[in-house]
Amino acid sequence: MDLAAEALGGNRYALARLISLIEDGGVEAAQALAAIHPKTGNAHIIGVTGGPGTGKSTLVNQLALQLRARGRTVGIIAVDPSSPFSGGALLGDRVRMRDLAGDSGVFVRSMATRGSAGGLARATAGVARVLDAVGFDVVLIETVGAGQIEVDIARTAHTTLVVEAPGLGDEVQAIKAGLFEIADIIVVNKMDHPGAYRTISALKLVSERPEMDATLPARWSVPIQETIALDGTGVSALLDAVDTHREFLRMTGQWAQRERTIAKHELLIGLQQRLLADLLIEIGDQRLQDWVERVANREMDCYSAVCSILQGVPALRQE
Amino acid sequence: MEKPLRMLMAKPGLDGHDRGAKTVARALRDAGIEVIYTGLRQTPEMIVEAAIQEDVDGVGLSILSGAHMTLVPRILDGLHRAGADHVQVFVGGIIPDEDVEPLLEAGVSGVFGPGSSLKSITEFVRLRLGGA
Numbered sequence: 001m002d003l004a005a006e007a008l009g010g011n012r013y014a015l016a017r018l019i020s021l022i023e024d025g026g027v028e029a030a031q032a033l034a035a036i037h038p039k040t041g042n043a044h045i046i047g048v049t050g051g052p053g054t055g056k057s058t059l060v061n062q063l064a065l066q067l068r069a070r071g072r073t074v075g076i077i078a079v080d081p082s083s084p085f086s087g088g089a090l091l092g093d094r095v096r097m098r099d100l101a102g103d104s105g106v107f108v109r110s111m112a113t114r115g116s117a118g119g120l121a122r123a124t125a126g127v128a129r130v131l132d133a134v135g136f137d138v139v140l141i142e143t144v145g146a147g148q149i150e151v152d153i154a155r156t157a158h159t160t161l162v163v164e165a166p167g168l169g170d171e172v173q174a175i176k177a178g179l180f181e182i183a184d185i186i187v188v189n190k191m192d193h194p195g196a197y198r199t200i201s202a203l204k205l206v207s208e209r210p211e212m213d214a215t216l217p218a219r220w221s222v223p224i225q226e227t228i229a230l231d232g233t234g235v236s237a238l239l240d241a242v243d244t245h246r247e248f249l250r251m252t253g254q255w256a257q258r259e260r261t262i263a264k265h266e267l268l269i270g271l272q273q274r275l276l277a278d279l280l281i282e283i284g285d286q287r288l289q290d291w292v293e294r295v296a297n298r299e300m301d302c303y304s305a306v307c308s309i310l311q312g313v314p315a316l317r318q319e
Numbered sequence: 320m321e322k323p324l325r326m327l328m329a330k331p332g333l334d335g336h337d338r339g340a341k342t343v344a345r346a347l348r349d350a351g352i353e354v355i356y357t358g359l360r361q362t363p364e365m366i367v368e369a370a371i372q373e374d375v376d377g378v379g380l381s382i383l384s385g386a387h388m389t390l391v392p393r394i395l396d397g398l399h400r401a402g403a404d405h406v407q408v409f410v411g412g413i414i415p416d417e418d419v420e421p422l423l424e425a426g427v428s429g430v431f432g433p434g435s436s437l438k439s440i441t442e443f444v445r446l447r448l449g450g451a
Binding site: 012013016017019020024082083086087088089090091092094095098101102107108109110112114 | 322323325344345347348349350351352353354355356357358360361362364365368369371372373374401402403
């Protein structure tokens with residue numbers, strides 16, 4: 001069975017197996033991505049990130065419901081962490097998405113990080129491409145949700161939503177964590193909780209930007225949207241803001257800029273993986289272990305070891 | 320890195336006690352499996368749909384309500400009609416002895432009644448799904 005062709009033809013099981021192929025990596029994954037590539041570039045990729053307990057999954061569920069009500073089809077990727085010890089994972093985001101069951105216009109896939117840091121799995125971008133290629137209008141990506149170090153999503157999505165919730169600790173934490181650098185839209189969820197307006201005030205104070213030079217390209221002003229994901233309050237307005245952002249990107253030429261950022265990130269990751277894999281084959285397990293011993297025994301520092309290893313590889317020898 | 324096994328854990332029907340299912344889910348995770356936990360009150364259709372979308376190797380069903388002889392065949396049938404015969408189904412919970420054989424004959428790979436050790440469950444599941 002030609003999985004890519006079947007998936008593009010609407011076969012959902014083939015789609016699921018194609019996604020598994022991409023997740024597992026290797027030559028077949030590369031071939032599959034090449035096969036679907038001509039069909040990519042239409043979907044609006046929306047990232048949803050934020051700390052634990054902010055209600056991301058519930059929000060994603062509501063966003064998908066409202067997107068469906070507006071006639072758009074939705075692919076959802078929900079990422080959860082793999083155990084660094086066992087390699088297994090507990091992927092529980094689907095629990096919040098039961099409202100979406102039985103709708104052929106929605107596809108939900110849970111992914112484990114499988115060793116990647118940064119909030120996404122290595123293959124998440126590729127899986128988003130596949131969902132794009134088979135025709136979903138929107139791809140929602142829910143990150144792991146550790147909160148602070150999740151910059152990957154900003155290089156994978158066109159529009160990034162950062163979700164906050166009141167009462168989870170010092171508002172300043174969010175501000176320190178680089179929130180404003182990756183957020184296109186800030187969502188304050190759980191607005192029915194005490195302290196909600198204090199959270200909004202704190203965020204507004206920091207989100208104000210000085211007047212920009214009129215000759216610079218148009219600057220997106222990050223809105224703060226208020227929601228109660230549990231009952232859908234504010235989600236329609238949030239979707240309007242998402243659509244506004246997409247239109248802004250298209251009209252100012254920044255959509256193409258995002259595509260370039262996404263492409264560069266994918267390319268660098270691909271090169272990184274391929275180079276390392278090839279290098280490790282070249283060095284071999286035993287020699288690698290020898291180097292590990294030398295560094296662990298303090299015979300040599302890590303940087304020197306790297307230089308020596310690369311010196312020993314003809315193709316990469318630095319003159 | 321070896322490709323991890325993927326398994327769906329679901330509680331079909333109206334049974335609301337999920338401590339067992341969650342305990343088994345964690346044990347399977349600790350055994351290196353990616354466990355997609357779907358929660359309570361899943362219909363057979365929802366379970367089959369999830370199994371397909373997640374391209375799982377196995378499905379674990381936790382049933383304490385006694386409705387297993389109705390629910391399990393519907394799930395097996397749904398998997399079959401979706402072209403997912405290779406997906407192995409395991410059933411745990413309150414399963415009377417006399418229902419074990421009929422379930423196995425219907426296509427279930429393993430039945431785990433109360434008192435089954437986590438170790439026996441995880442070893443059996445790993446073995447049947449082809450893990451090391």
